[in-house]
Amino acid sequence: MNQPTETIATPLTERLGCRYPIISAGMGGPARSELAAAVSAAGGFGLLGMVRESPELIAREIAAVRQRTNRVFGVNLIPSATDPTLLENELAACFHAGGPAMCFFWDVDVQAVEKAKRAGCLVLYQVGSVADAVKAEDAGADVIVVQGVEAGGHVRGRRGLSVLLPEVADAVEVPVAASGGIVDGSGLAAALALGADGVHCGTVFLASPESFAHDYHKRRIVEAGPDATVHTDLFAINWPPDSPVRVLKNSVTAAAGDKLWGYHPDALPREAIAEDEGRKLWRFGTDSPLRTTTGDLEAMALYAGDGAARVTGIRPAAEIVARMMAEAIAEIRASAASIA
Structure with a gap:
C-alpha cells in the first residue's frame, strides 16, 4: 500500500516534526532500530524501546536508526523500573548520541524530564491519570501520551481511554496522544474526535516484520480473538x-x-x-x-492490547502507517458528509 498523499496535521505532528500523527510505542525488546526507523521513514514517529538496556546497545541502536532514515525519532526509558545508576548511564548515552527526543513512562520523574530538556531533547511522557498528565506538563513535557486500561504491556491507566482521554486533553495545553487498543484508522479517527492530537500504538506494530519480537508472539497476536x-x-x-x-x-x-x-x-x-x-x-x-x-x-x-483481535496479519510498518492514515481520513470524511 502506497503512502497516502494526504495527512492530518495536528499540534502533535507540528511539535514532533513528523508527517502523520502516529507514534509507535517504545516497547522494551520489540521496538529496536529496524521498527523505529521504519515507522519514522513512513512519516510517523518511531520510538526505540531501550528499557534497562546497556548504554552501548542504546548508542548502537540510535546509530542504526540514523543509518536507516533521517527522520525524527525518540528513545523510551522507564526511570522508576531502572536502577538509578543504569538510568544515568542510559540518559548519558542518549544525550551523547544526540537523540532528538525522549519518552518516559510510569511514575513522573521530574528530574529525568529536566535533564532531557537541558540536553535539548523533546520529551514525551506516557501517563495513566489526569494528575500525572498535569505533573508531567508542569515538569516540562512537550507531549503527553494518555494510556487507557485497554493498552498492552505494562498498564499505568486504570480507566477506559474514552473517559480518560478527554479529561486529560482538557487539563493540559501540550499535544496529547492516545494509547490503548488502537490498531487502525477507526481508532485514530475516534481518538481525534475525543480530543487527541494523535495516537501511540504498540500491538499493531509488534506484529510487523520489523519488530524484534519473536515470530511466535506475532502469530499469537494475529490469531487472537475477542477477549483474548x-x-x-x-x-x-x-x-x-x-x-x-x-x-x-x-x-x-x-x-x-x-x-x-x-x-x-x-x-x-x-x-x-x-x-x-x-x-x-x-x-x-x-x-x-x-x-x-x-x-x-x-x-x-x-x-497485547485489547485491540489485538483486529490485527489480522503481519504487515510492514510502512503499510500499517499508510493504511491507518487512509482509513482515518476516509472515516472522518464520511462522518462529515453524513452530518452535512
Missing part, C-alpha cells in the same frame, strides 16, 4: 510491585484461575523457562519473547 487478553499483575518479576500488565491468555494465566491479582515480585518463585543471549528468563517474569529467545515461549508474557 487479560489484565493482571501475575507477570511481575523484574518490575516494582503493583505494576499490572495486559497479556494474551496462556498456560500461566490459565493456571492462576480466578486469582489474577495480588502478586508481589519478591514472593514469586524463580523458575527459569527460557533464555536470551545467555540470560535466564523466569516464569512470571516481565520479559516477552524476542527473535533471540529460546525456551518455553508460550509461558512468557505475551503482551
Whole structure:
C-alpha cells in the first residue's frame, strides 16, 4: 500500500516534526532500530524501546536508526523500573548520541524530564491519570501520551481511554496522544474526535516484520480473538510491585484461575523457562519473547492490547502507517458528509 498523499496535521505532528500523527510505542525488546526507523521513514514517529538496556546497545541502536532514515525519532526509558545508576548511564548515552527526543513512562520523574530538556531533547511522557498528565506538563513535557486500561504491556491507566482521554486533553495545553487498543484508522479517527492530537500504538506494530519480537508472539497476536487478553499483575518479576500488565491468555494465566491479582515480585518463585543471549528468563517474569529467545515461549508474557483481535496479519510498518492514515481520513470524511 502506497503512502497516502494526504495527512492530518495536528499540534502533535507540528511539535514532533513528523508527517502523520502516529507514534509507535517504545516497547522494551520489540521496538529496536529496524521498527523505529521504519515507522519514522513512513512519516510517523518511531520510538526505540531501550528499557534497562546497556548504554552501548542504546548508542548502537540510535546509530542504526540514523543509518536507516533521517527522520525524527525518540528513545523510551522507564526511570522508576531502572536502577538509578543504569538510568544515568542510559540518559548519558542518549544525550551523547544526540537523540532528538525522549519518552518516559510510569511514575513522573521530574528530574529525568529536566535533564532531557537541558540536553535539548523533546520529551514525551506516557501517563495513566489526569494528575500525572498535569505533573508531567508542569515538569516540562512537550507531549503527553494518555494510556487507557485497554493498552498492552505494562498498564499505568486504570480507566477506559474514552473517559480518560478527554479529561486529560482538557487539563493540559501540550499535544496529547492516545494509547490503548488502537490498531487502525477507526481508532485514530475516534481518538481525534475525543480530543487527541494523535495516537501511540504498540500491538499493531509488534506484529510487523520489523519488530524484534519473536515470530511466535506475532502469530499469537494475529490469531487472537475477542477477549483474548487479560489484565493482571501475575507477570511481575523484574518490575516494582503493583505494576499490572495486559497479556494474551496462556498456560500461566490459565493456571492462576480466578486469582489474577495480588502478586508481589519478591514472593514469586524463580523458575527459569527460557533464555536470551545467555540470560535466564523466569516464569512470571516481565520479559516477552524476542527473535533471540529460546525456551518455553508460550509461558512468557505475551503482551497485547485489547485491540489485538483486529490485527489480522503481519504487515510492514510502512503499510500499517499508510493504511491507518487512509482509513482515518476516509472515516472522518464520511462522518462529515453524513452530518452535512
